[in-house]
Amino acid sequence: MARPSVKEYLANNPKEVLVLDGGQGTELENRGIKVANPVWSTIPFISDSFWTANDSSSNDRQIVKEMYQDFLKAGARVLMTVTYQASFKSVSENTSITTLEEYDALLSRIVSFSRSCIGDDKWLVGCIGPWGAHNCSEFTGDYGNEPEKIDYLQYFKPQLDNFNSNDDLDLIGFETIPNIHELRAILSWDTTILPKPFYIGLSVHEHGVLRDGTTMHQVAELIKSLGDKINPNFVLLGINCVSYNHSPEILRSLHEEIPELPLIAYPNSGEVYDTVKKVWNPKGDHTLTWDQVVKSYIDSGARIIGGCCRTSPKDIAAINAAVQKYRPN
Ligand SMILES: C[S+](C)CC[C@H](N)C(=O)O
Numbered sequence: 279m280a281r282p283s284v285k286e287y288l289a290n291n292p293k294e295v296l297v298l299d300g301g302q303g304t305e306l307e308n309r310g311i312k313v314a315n316p317v318w319s320t321i322p323f324i325s326d327s328f329w330t331a332n333d334s335s336s337n338d339r340q341i342v343k344e345m346y347q348d349f350l351k352a353g354a355r356v357l358m359t360v361t362y363q364a365s366f367k368s369v370s371e372n373t374s375i376t377t378l379e380e381y382d383a384l385l386s387r388i389v390s391f392s393r394s395c396i397g398d399d400k401w402l403v404g405c406i407g408p409w410g411a412h413n414c415s416e417f418t419g420d421y422g423n424e425p426e427k428i429d430y431l432q433y434f435k436p437q438l439d440n441f442n443s444n445d446d447l448d449l450i451g452f453e454t455i456p457n458i459h460e461l462r463a464i465l466s467w468d469t470t471i472l473p474k475p476f477y478i479g480l481s482v483h484e485h486g487v488l489r490d491g492t493t494m495h496q497v498a499e500l501i502k503s504l505g506d507k508i509n510p511n512f513v514l515l516g517i518n519c520v521s522y523n524h525s526p527e528i529l530r531s532l533h534e535e536i537p538e539l540p541l542i543a544y545p546n547s548g549e550v551y552d553t554v555k556k557v558w559n560p561k562g563d564h565t566l567t568w569d570q571v572v573k574s575y576i577d578s579g580a581r582i583i584g585g586c587c588r589t590s591p592k593d594i595a596a597i598n599a600a601v602q603k604y605r606p607n
């Protein structure tokens with residue numbers, strides 16, 4: 279392997295801050311791919327023509343490649359697979375891919391294609407959206423009346439099994455997790471279920487609580503209560519797809535609660551997703567610059583910084599400039 283493990287790299291280079299890519303689903307949408315469907319940004323990979331056509335005849339294939347190229351040019355060293363809404367449930371209930379065998383083949387193809395787009399020297403994250411992605415509750419955290427009874431492992435297992443066994447993936451990213459019961463479930467999984475380094479990105483309200491109302495103090499208490507039993511592959515905790523303007527404060531509150539934990543932060547643009555119309559609506563302007571946001575993240579212990587929905591290669595270039603300016607010497 280041409281790159282060290284992310285976990286070792288971060289531990290051996292305590293001053294290093296890595297730049298992640300930006301919002302892939304929304305970037306593909308900006309470039310003409312229609313993502314409003316039950317598997318969201320994974321849609322281009324479902325079509326046979328993505329895999330059979332050559333680059334010049336498959337427009338979508340060219341678009342995905344160019345998206346990766348542009349994030350790389352902007353300075354990203356950690357990039358993600360476009361598999362946020364590609365759980366077995368979402369794929370098998372909404373596309374022509376219905377068996378576990380076909381599903382595995384799809385994920386393996388996506389991972390190797392993504393690896394071929396970014397080269398061997400960059401880190402590749404296997405992106406896994408929350409349980410709530412399939413019914414669009416990632417921004418409400420409303421998992422019904424008995425969220426504690428949901429079988430999260432059963433939901434994630436087919437995607438996890440594929441990602442765990444794929445050496446092209448360096449890290450598993452559980453993203454946009456809005457519910458404490460889901461967080462508790464993921465954190466309860468040992469190295470037999472999660473043998474690869476992983477991180478968890480929380481989906482947090484502007485006023486700093488998890489979308490289901492759990493405080494950052496309660497999140498910290500949960501992590502502390504696990505003590506030595508915590509899976510050693512749990513590398514970073516953080517926030518993603520949270521409001522840009524509020525994210526520095528939210529990350530600071532997490533850092534104050536668990537100062538020793540390496541953090542990851544990649545906010546959205548500050549626009550708000552309309553889950554019915556599936557469009558992003560403006561909500562005030564950026565009152566902060568990326569320069570200010572990144573400085574604050576680094577002061578709060580962030581080791582990986584990037585952008586989520588509606589952030590583009592331009593945002594990643596600004597993040598990269600600020601990371602080079604503020605990372606510790
Ligand atoms: C992060 S959200 C924009 C992903 C898409 C959403 N789960 C939907 O199904 O519309």
Ligand SMILES: N[C@@H](CCS)C(=O)O
Binds near residue numbers: 304
């Ligand atoms: N990794 C996903 C996040 C959705 S919230 C994306 O960038 O599209």
Ligand SMILES: [Zn+2]
Binds near residue numbers: 301
């Ligand atoms: Zn997002």
